[in-house]
């Protein structure tokens with residue numbers, strides 16, 4: 001993040017040959033607010049660029065307001081997979097037993113669900129609808145050869161470094177449905193959710209401790225709305241101008257990922273547990289993504305509430321934090337609600 005190179009980071013849960021870390025260099029950026037292209041190289045350096053730029057601007061002018069294209073990249077590495085209800089619930093039970101036996105403190109278990117794309121499915125149209133429905137989320141659509149196409153509406157910032165050099169991260173956990181008659185400001189939370197979120201907070205504070213970061217601001221926890229759901233969130237910020245941490249963004253990105261909101265505690269044991277037991281590859285789900293050094297700031301989000309789009313099927317992913325108090329049925333329903341964040345937009349209806 002300190003190299004000054006502008007681009008878009010797309011990082012998996014675990015880096016491997018199959019799922020490499022990706023960085024799309026921002027040679028050209030397009031802002032829908034200004035409807036303008038921005039070039040991160042000197043146009044006069046190469047006459048070919050001048051012609052290319054002219055063609056691109058003409059292309060953007062032409063397609064503006066008529067977003068229809070279904071040419072997306074499909075990863076050949078994935079086999080469509082679906083976690084069965086029984087296997088997920090059994091794994092919740094096994095995790096609770098491992099927690100009670102003191103092998104782990106918390107683990108985030110996830111599952112995958114396959115949905116057939118409806119006839120006439122339009123990728124760009126779906127993406128624009130997702131943007132409309134989740135105005136408070138980080139709505140993304142990424143399409144990379146070999147890696148495939150991912151779409152999501154993440155509620156969780158992992159690392160933000162603003163123009164003013166303010167660093168931010170959050171401890172987000174605990175989930176309940178946002179119903180029509182409920183007021184988020186008056187939401188009450190069970191002991192289970194309070195503890196689950198405080199474990200994420202403790203995990204972040206441990207990362208701060210490891211680099212001897214003492215001067216930070218902590219706000220919360222408070223109830224926040226994320227689409228059809230509510231969570232508990234504590235906000236942390238650091239003024240990087242005051243602190244002796246010029247590389248804080250990168251340092252904490254390395255330490256935080258994967259946080260206890262998507263993996264567990266202790267981190268290494270929880271990671272092994274997930275890799276051995278979940279029964280499928282998370283790939284880029286619960287990794288991180290976002291713009292780096294665009295207009296002087298970086299905003300990296302956790303890749304949650306997302307789907308991988310294949311030729312005729314979308315694979316939707318969701319996880320739930322398991323603690324000693326977890327009940328299989330409740331965790332199953334919680335992952336279903338999380339999946340609905342994006343699935344309802346695919347089908348353009350609530351499920």
Ligand SMILES: C=C(O[C@H]1C=CC=C(C(=O)O)[C@@H]1O)C(=O)O
Pocket residue numbers: 108110156172173174175231260261262304305317318319320321338
């Ligand atoms: C792992 C996910 O959510 C995390 C973020 C907020 C609340 C969570 C929870 O209540 O379990 C999860 O830690 C997901 O959406 O797949």
